[in-house]
Amino acid sequence: MKFYVSADMEGISGIMLPDQLLRGAPLYEEARHLLTMEVNAVTEALVEAGATQIIVKDAHGSGFNFIPELLHPAADYVMGATRVEQRFPGLDSSFEGAFLIGYHAMNGTREAVRDHTMTSQGWQSIQLNGRMIGEIGLDALIFGLCGVPVSLVSGDDKTCSEAEDELGDIVVYATKTATGRHSAIIKPPLRSRLELKDAVKQAVQHTAFCKPYSLPGPYELMMRFLHTEQADARRYDNVNAQRMDGLTAVYRSENLIDLLAAAF
Numbered sequence: 001m002k003f004y005v006s007a008d009m010e011g012i013s014g015i016m017l018p019d020q021l022l023r024g025a026p027l028y029e030e031a032r033h034l035l036t037m038e039v040n041a042v043t044e045a046l047v048e049a050g051a052t053q054i055i056v057k058d059a060h061g062s063g064f065n066f067i068p069e070l071l072h073p074a075a076d077y078v079m080g081a082t083r084v085e086q087r088f089p090g091l092d093s094s095f096e097g098a099f100l101i102g103y104h105a106m107n108g109t110r111e112a113v114r115d116h117t118m119t120s121q122g123w124q125s126i127q128l129n130g131r132m133i134g135e136i137g138l139d140a141l142i143f144g145l146c147g148v149p150v151s152l153v154s155g156d157d158k159t160c161s162e163a164e165d166e167l168g169d170i171v172v173y174a175t176k177t178a179t180g181r182h183s184a185i186i187k188p189p190l191r192s193r194l195e196l197k198d199a200v201k202q203a204v205q206h207t208a209f210c211k212p213y214s215l216p217g218p219y220e221l222m223m224r225f226l227h228t229e230q231a232d233a234r235r236y237d238n239v240n241a242q243r244m245d246g247l248t249a250v251y252r253s254e255n256l257i258d259l260l261a262a263a264f
């Protein structure tokens with residue numbers, strides 16, 4: 001029984017500030033520790049639930065946030081930068097399910113810790129085939145292309161709501177209740193890790209009832225930027241890449257990965 005885990009940082013218990021999220025920032029080292037220990041709790045629960053192979057991807061920023069020395073020995077870890085064409089190295093259809101751990105809500109979500117979509121600086125919103133989508137939906141679609149369902153999402157309470165809206169009947173676990181972009185009522189990490197372990201075991205049982213997420217093509221992705229210069233910097237062919245107005249570009253493709261590679 002194989003499971004793939006993608007771990008971001010913003011939704012990890014005890015994390016909510018920019019100073020925790022960037023290499024070199026004052027609280028970054030502590031946040032890495034929080035991330036690593038929460039990821040270890042997930043791995044431990046997967047092992048206890050009978051998983052035979054576990055891959056965990058370090059999915060925040062540069063992809064090098066886990067503290068290697070402290071990582072649970074039972075999993076393998078994807079670290080460093082990945083390309084859209086291979087966002088989850090080692091993933092194939094033999095995986096039973098996937099978990100999104102420490103995720104965050106899409107850009108523009110009210111009272112959500114570090115709400116953003118792909119980049120904090122750049123994009124107001126992304127719509128895929130006319131519907132707003134964040135990283136939860138995009139990553140679930142990429143897992144879905146391999147026939148792998150996402151059965152657990154963790155992060156703040158808004159992350160959990162977005163995951164349920166997008167993916168339906170899955171297991172969610174809230175590490176905190178967000179009260180603003182940089183504030184939350186948190187559960188202490190020591191408690192979160194124990195509760196998350198229970199959620200993992202529940203999700204393993206539930207995975208067989210979850211469907212791989214999919215969206216039929218052809219695809220149209222609309223990006224709304226923050227600044228016109230971001231739209232200026234892109235190339236348009238007026239067929240598969242089109243500038244709609246100062247802040248908006250649309251990308252089109254029959255193939256979802258080609259589309260994401262062109263847009264991101």
Ligand SMILES: [Zn+2]
Pocket residue numbers: 008009010059060061
């Ligand atoms: Zn992140």
